[in-house]
Structure formats: C-alpha cells, structure tokens
Amino acid sequence: MQTRIIVKLDVKPPYVVKPVHFEGLRKMGTPSEMAKKYYNQGADEVFYIDIVASLYRRKILIEEIEKTANELYIPFAVGGGVKSIEDFSQLFHMGADKVVINTFAVQSNPSIISKAAEIFGSQAVVVNIEAKKIANKWECYTDCGRIQSGKDVLEWAIEIEKRGAGEILLQSVDTDGRQKGFDIDLAKEVVDSVNIPVVVSSGAGSLEDIKDLIEKVKPSGVAIASLLHYDKITIIDIKKYLTENKIEVSN
C-alpha cells in the first residue's frame, strides 16, 4: 500500500513558520509560494495549519488560504480556529478539500465532528491530535500544544472515529520541530487503535526517520514540515529514497 507524502505548513499569517516544540517561531516564506514549490516537487497533499488562529481566538485568514488553494491541483487540508459548521463551509468554498479541527472539538463540543461528517462526508473531516506523553500515557493538548485537556489520546482517537472523522493528523508536542525522529510508540498505538487513515507528523529529521516510521507503523501518510523548509531535502529525494528502500509511494 502506498504511503502519502504530505507537506505540513504551519502558518502564522502571513508566513509559514517553523515552530520548535510548537514555540520559537521562524519565518520561512508565504504559504502560497511554499505550497507551490512542494506541489512542483511532487507532494501528494498539503496541510495548512494556522497555528495561532485558535490560540488568539481569531478566525483563520481567508485570503491566504484561497491564494494557496489556487496554486494546487492536489488535496488541500486547512485547519486552525475552526469552531462551527459555517467555518467548515467557508473553508470548503475557499478551496479546502478537508478541514482540520482540534481545540473546539476537544475543549467545547466533540459533536461538531459528527455534524460535519454528516454534511460534508467523513473524508472531509480531519481531527488533529496534539499528543504529549505524561507518565506512561499520552494526553491530548490544544491551542498548539499549550493547553492540557485531560483527554487520553487513544480513547479520543477511538471516540472521534465513532463520531465520523475521516482521518487523523497525529502530532507530538514532544517531538515536533526537533527533527530527531517520530514518536514511533505513539504513532503505532494510534494507528493500531483505529480503522481510519492516520497521518503521522512531528519529528522527521532525516530520510531514515521517515523510512523507520513507515516500516514500523505503516501509517496512511507522513506529514513533513521542518525537514523540507531549508531545501536540504526535497520531496523528490524522499520519494526516491523510499522507492529504493521498497516502500511504495506515488510518483
């Protein structure tokens, strides 16, 4: 089975930034420029996450999303600060194919997942899980890794599948932006707990890290951010390396 190679753009409008542990932001470029670059390199999908929309309680910036969508002929997922069916609807009309939700569903109202799935179809509803290891378990965080929710990651993953989510974006607060490898245990537990596709993010520091994750966890997709932003490694390099290592990707 093919593994999707997905680019994640962490956006603090108007720039894509590189967070380390979800903090310490560095400006990397505009979302539309960077999305186009990765599209041309052969990315299978783009995830656009406005990392401050939820934290600052403001609505995600619409124009930048439309501009980014216009550059792409591959699936485009958008998230950050989504809290209503109207938000979902607006983002689809701006060119998003999937909408990513976290904070509102975890903190306020998980039933928005089922409502959105019924209206827009499961395939269009992605739930972002920000996991942090506490003792021997993982707990869900919100607001870009800042707020502890008390919810157990595995229980939440099973719950959101039941509620009709079509996909999980799994991020790790512990490994995000450090480029020292994925949290393999976390990824494996989540992938094995649900039947919906899981896109694993947070931690790609080398081609070996990506290969290691796919071989051990077999996720539906891998989301890569920091590793690509300095142009040392491209999507072309990743796909070539994985193909050489007998891992199926689309070319």
Add this chain to the structure above:
Amino acid sequence: MSSLIGVVNYGIAGNIHSIKKAIEKAGGLVKVINTTSDFEKVDSIVIPGVGSFSDAMKELHKAGFVEILKSTNKPMLGICLGMQVLSSIGFEYGKTKGLGLIDAEVKSIQCDASVPHMGFSSIDVVNTNKLLDGLEDEKFYFMHSYEVINYTDIASLSEYAGHKFVSSINRGNIYGVQFHPEKSREAGIKLFANFINCSILGNKHG
C-alpha cells in the same frame, strides 16, 4: 466554437471552486449551474460531489435538477459522489434512489485497510473511451468510503489494499470517475481537456 461546461451547484457541500479552476486550466469555459434554466446554456454537465449520497440526492431534488439530469442528452461527467449518484441506488445514511443513469448500487468499501481510501492509485482501463484517452498509465487521487458496484459499464478498475473496485464508468456520453481529477495533478487536467473535447463533439452532434 468553444463549448461551455456547466458545473452543477447543489447544497452547501460543494468542491466547485477546485473543479472550476481545473477545467479552466485545461482550457475550458465554466458556467456554474445554480438554477434549472442554466442547463440550457451549457454544452456539457459536470456533477461534482462532496458529502453523502442521501444528502446529495435530497439537494438535487430540492434544486429541481433530478429530472433534467435524467433526461438530458448532453455529455455528462460525475466526479466521486457525482459519479455515485448516477447509479440506481445508494446505501449511505439509508437506502436512497439515485439518478438511475447507470445500473449500479453504491455500497461502503469492504476491505482490511483503513477507510476512507485516500491517496493516488493507478487505473486499469478495461474499456477505453474518449475521457480516458492517453491516461492509461496515470495515477489519480481517491478520497472515498463508498464504491460503485456495477458490471455493465465499467471503464476502469483500481485496487486499494488488494481490493478491486470500479474507478470509472462510461455509458454513451455519460462518464463517471470515482477519483478526483481536480486533485490529480496534470493527469487530471488532461482528463478535463478530454471532457472538453467530448463536449465539443457532443455539441456538433446535438
């Protein structure tokens, strides 16, 4: 000389933006169909689809589009759910009657891997047609939890985790693709270019 492609707008859950953009990229002119009278102005029809089968049929009925779509002679392309609604019956959120243009049923994907099936897959063309011309070796993007069960009008098959399913259908000038050409890079643009040619031909004959 150029033909006008009508993209059917129904309900709130539309991915019209990206389809319109891709058809224009392929050199086509697009008119979004909002009312029944808009159908007269276009040379061919694209039915997009995001959402569930039952909701889609409900919205098509509400807009008054069902009878027009059933009786039109214009070339038609259904995309994803838009292909599924061409079938006689759908089983998503209850049993619902479809447009019945293709003798088929729509059922949830039964396989061992995760569902929805998301990602690029190749197509195995079993009955070539104008829409798939030159696209036999290409990969297309799929994003679906349901599949069309049909035996008579299969144009191509695809495979997901060992499970074979119908990835496109064709009957006369009615076409349906389970994948999203608007999300399938240059191959998808080429498919829309092929459909634009179908609509020009359809126009000449009609």
